[in-house]
């Protein structure tokens with residue numbers, strides 16, 4: 527089975543930068559009309575111009591997706607202006623690289639709002655229409671959802687939550703033509719690693735350019751797979767963890783201690 531993106535309407539959240547911007551342009555290049563949204567209007571305008579080079583009907587909305595109460599109206603507006611949504615790409619997200627000792631409930635709630643509640647609310651608002659149109663829903667999770675990384679409890683928990691949501695959606699939608707896809711980026715070179723109020727990222731592996739993610743995500747949607755990790759060796763690491771979670775966590779602690787002793791910056 528394959529899914530033809532040509533002529534489809536694709537909404538990509540968090541498309542003013544990084545992964546979302548690259549995916550929006552790639553979907554447009556496949557012949558889809560894209561709708562893009564984020565908070566920074568100037569950055570969206572640049573991305574929209576690149577999308578319109580392929581798909582002239584593409585459009586953008588400046589929106590704060592953390593405003594959960596406004597999401598149903600936003601979903602209606604997008605649907606009205608695009609003439610329906612076939613594919614929703616829940617990509618917008620923020621990091622939080624801080625150890626639990628300095629986290630506050632407010633920080634944890636803010637992360638959960640933007641990384642979990644917001645994509646879930648948007649998904650629920652668009653689900654009847656996407657079901658009717660036999661569409662697709664993509665969730666951009668993170669390898670952090672599965673790896674228990676140091677100083678990322680708040681972030682990793684939001685990504686584990688969205689992955690669990692996506693997995694359960696697939697089961698519940700079993701008798702529909704809707705397909706659910708989950709993307710697990712490793713370290714992709716974006717602004718996510720330079721945002722304020724975050725500790726330095728533990729660059730244990732080389733950061734990949736966003737282009738390394740785009741092909742696998744297009745393949746995932748077009749070939750109707752369920753999930754993809756980039757780099758593609760991460761599933762071996764997940765498998766090792768789930769064979770013995772405690773041993774995996776002890777290994778992580780030992781690794782962090784080594785890094786601390788060497789002063790190489792893993793928090």
Ligand SMILES: NC(=O)c1ccc[n+]([C@@H]2O[C@H](COP(=O)([O-])OP(=O)(O)OC[C@H]3O[C@@H](n4cnc5c(N)ncnc54)[C@H](OP(=O)(O)O)[C@@H]3O)[C@@H](O)[C@H]2O)c1
Nearest residue numbers: 540542543544545564565566591618619668713714716718
């Ligand atoms: N880069 C990686 O290595 C990596 C690894 C694992 C997972 N991920 C996930 O990949 C997704 C994209 O991240 P990225 O690396 O491309 O980061 P990025 O370059 O910082 O892009 C994040 C995007 O989300 C948007 N966004 C953030 N908060 C928003 C809000 N309240 N309302 C609307 N839009 C909002 C940002 O736009 P504005 O600032 O203009 O609003 C931006 O377009 C995220 O879900 C992230 O968790 C990334």
